[in-house]
Each structure stands twice: as C-alpha cells, then as structure tokens.
Amino acid sequence: MPLHANAISSSTPPDPLPKLAALDNTFGALLLGTYGSLLLFGLTAHQTYRYFHLYPQDGRILKSLVTTVMIAETLTSIFCMHICYHYLVKSYSKPQALQFGIWSIDVYPLVTGISMVISQSFFARRIWLVAPRFRLVVVVAGILCLAEIGFFLTGSVKAFIIPTFQQYEEFQWLVSAGSTMAVTADTLLTAVLIIVLHKSRTGIRRTDSMIDVMIMYAVNTGLLTGVFNLLSMLFVRAAH
Template sequence: MTSSLPQIPALDDTFGALVIGTFLGLILYGISLNQIYAYFGSYANDKLGLKLLVATILVLETLYTITTAHICYHYLIINYFNPANLVVSVWSLNLIPVETGLLAFVTQCFYARRLFLVGRQYWPIVLIVIAILLVELGFYTAATYIAWTSGSFAILTDIEWMLTCGTSLALAADTILAGMLVKVLRDSRTGITKTDTMLNVIIMYTVNTGLLTSIFALVSVVLAVKYPHNLWNAITGFPNIRLYSNCMLAALNARKSLVERGMGVHTSISGAPSQPSISLRVFSFQRRAVETKNVDSSNGAQQTQDDVFRNRSLPAFSAVKYDH
C-alpha cells in the first residue's frame, strides 16, 4: 500500500524557504504593528500626509502578511498530499512581486522626499532616485503580470531575473539615499556640542538602518543568482521588505527623542516639556530658520536659533512641535 502513494518532491529549498521567510516576516509585522500603535499615540498632531503614509504602510503590510500566509496554507495544508497542485501558481504567490515593489517604493519615497526638502542642489539626485524606484516598481509589476497570466509555478524561474533586477535597483536607491543623507548631516555640523551630538546620532542611525536593508537585499540577490531554480532567496527577501517599513516607522517615532537629546528638552509623562521651556518646530531636512527662545539661567538673555547655529540650517526629523 505504501508503494502506491504518490511521490512527494523535496520541499526544503522551495516551500521550506517560503515558510522560514514567512515566519521571519510575521515577527517583523508584529514589530511594525507596535510601531504604528506608538506613532498614532505619540504624534497625533502630525500632518495628515504623514498619517496617511503610515496608514498606507499598515494596509500594505497587512496585505503582504495575508498573501504570504495564504501561500503556506494553500500549498502545505490544502494540497499537502497533492503534488500535482504544487506546480500550479496561486493568486497570493502571483501578488508577492507587486506588493514587494509597492512597499519598497512607498518607504523609499519617504527618504527621497527628505532629500528633496534639503535644497535645489539635491533635486537632480532625487529625480535619479525616483527614476530608479519607478523602474524597480515596473520590474515587480511585470513579474506579477507574467506570473498571473502563466498560472504555472515553474514561471518563477523565468521571472527570477526581473525580481533580481528589482532588488538590485532597491539596493542602489538605498545606497544613494543613505549616502546623500549622511553627507547632508555631516555638512550641517555647527561646532556646538549638543547639536553635533544629535547629528552624530542621526548619522549613525541612518547608516545602520540603510546598512541593514542593504545587507538583506544583497543576500537576496546573491541567493537568487546562485540558486536560480529554488526559493532560498525568500528567506531574506520576505523579511527584507518588512525592514523597509520598520526602518521608516522607527525614523518617525525617533523624532522626539532625537530632538530632545540634541536640544536638551526633557518631556514629562504627559509629553509637556519641562523647564527651560522651548518653542520649537522642526521640519524634515528643510532649510528654514526656526526661532528658538533659550532662556539663560544666569543672565536671562534670549537668542534665536539663527544665532546659535550661525545662520546654518539644521536638518532634523519632520513635523515635531513643542509648545511651552
């Protein structure tokens, strides 16, 4: 009787890799939900655009979670003993490329916008990055279209080069954006200890987050090139796209702590700043003078932030406002 059972192919390098990538992605999805909850609780006064951006990330992350979970359930539960169906693609598997492209596009546009707000001299670089992101999204969308019209699981090997090109372009955009943002921050050093300390923290944060997503993207590309006929790259590919949104959300949630560290502002449990009081509005990498009244305890003199920074702009995280 045992000899009459259908032969089940080895699944460790295909669906096994998908399961591992899905599990890692679910962990990061939980972290994203926690960050989104923290964002809406701490930044209720943010501009509507930022709130819509975070809501968009929530929708895309949730759809990505549903599709990856459905892939595992469809192939490994519903068709666990039906090898013939393992070679037929399912809608959720076909949607993965375009969902990946959309998540990467949205989060990287967030960083591109920051560079855009620095000044006109960086606009050509921003245009190059946007062009890269559009081509990246085009590769992912084309991959989804081909997979959808084919209906065959084997088509994944034929469109693997598209997915690899999309991941490589995302890696290139990451490198350009991280490098330019670090340059902007380094050029904004003022010689004032507190200000430079905050800038050093932001530089370290920018490098580390950019390096994290770049490493995962690079490993995905290497695995896709080295093993073109299996899905080992899903182990890093699935969680990598979650890292994009997590890094963006972490940047949004870190604004208050970074500004407080640099400006010496300490907030109470209620979120109100303690003395000395500071009225401050910081916009994303925007070159504009921000009047900051700083009360000197010894002589009571007041000075504007223009004086403090000697007419040099301070790139900082967006839409933070403290009112005394």
C-alpha cells in the first residue's frame, strides 16, 4: 500500500463543526437587506454629490441637514456591515454567539430613527412655510417624530442592558412603536404636501406639469418611504 494512503487512513478525522441553527429568516434576511441598503446608499451618495454641485447657493441650514442625513446613512451602512461580519464571519461555527447582541445592532435603531426624523423635519418645515393653515398637522407630525425618536432611543438603551435576543423579545414593541410613529408622520406630511401642491394648479400647462413632477417627487420621497417602513414593521411582526 502506498505511504500516503497509510498516512491518510491513520490520520485522525477532523472534529465535526457544531450544528448551526437556520439563519434564513434572521441573519440571512439581514444580509439580504444589507445588500439592498448598500445599493440605495450609493444612490444617496450620488444625490448628495449632485446636490452640492448643482445648488451651492442654498442656505447653511439646508446644507447642514443634507450633510447630517448623509452622515447618518453612512453610519447605518457601516453598522449593517459590522453586524453581518460579526455574526456571519467572525462568529462562524460559534452558535452561542448568535444569542447575544453586539453594540452595532444595539445602537442601530437609534441611528435609523435620527435619520428618519431629520428627513421628516425637512418636509415639515416646507409645509410650515408654504401652507400656514396646515401648521396644526405639522405640530402633530412633530409630536409623532419626538415619540418616534423616544421609542427608538429606549429600544437602544434596553438592547445595551439586555444581553440576549430572546430576553429582548418582550421589548421588541418599542422598535415597532417607533416604526409606527414614523409611518404615521410620513403619511401625514406627504398627504398634506400633495394636497397643497394639487390646489396650487393654475390651469397653465407648463406650470401644472411642474406641479405634477413635484407631486410625483413627494410621493416617491415620502409615501413610498412610509410604505417600506410599514412593510418592514409587518415583516418583523410576522417573524415573531
């Protein structure tokens, strides 16, 4: 018998890897979501570049708002990548590590909430300036935004205190409540903005065409965001 065959037959077989739990509807879903969010992050970075290139005359407040949103979105993408790397690469073959939260996943709800509130404040300010009779709606949306950031902040604090995902399940409603506040605020602000723009029609084709474009922009940036937030919340509830 050849020497190498004897060596192979006498060698000790490697220890089997521990059996891993199915990750399709947990970290697998997070990984797919991260892929999609990184594509959208690229679009956000491109839009930010075009904004500063095309509108250098805008005021400092608006430029600061855009910069802050870009920073928040960058942090969100970094956190998502860190979460995926920690659980799916660094903790590979360590099933016990999948039970515990890490700082990036704990702070993620708060950073996401901050990004949402900043974006919503832009639309709220626009309605406040161009439609004074709807300022009460803006106030209501502002209260919802404060409640939203409060729920997300509490959810992040609880995540740092509670070590395991299983123990955190009873506080998952905090994140769901924050998402509900975000969806409601988005819907209110978008609906009012569409109403204001629709009533601004003059009958002149060129002007009305511009208004139609603005309405489509409001739907794409406000209503669609709210729809995806709602779907995200429903998927989280369905997973539990």
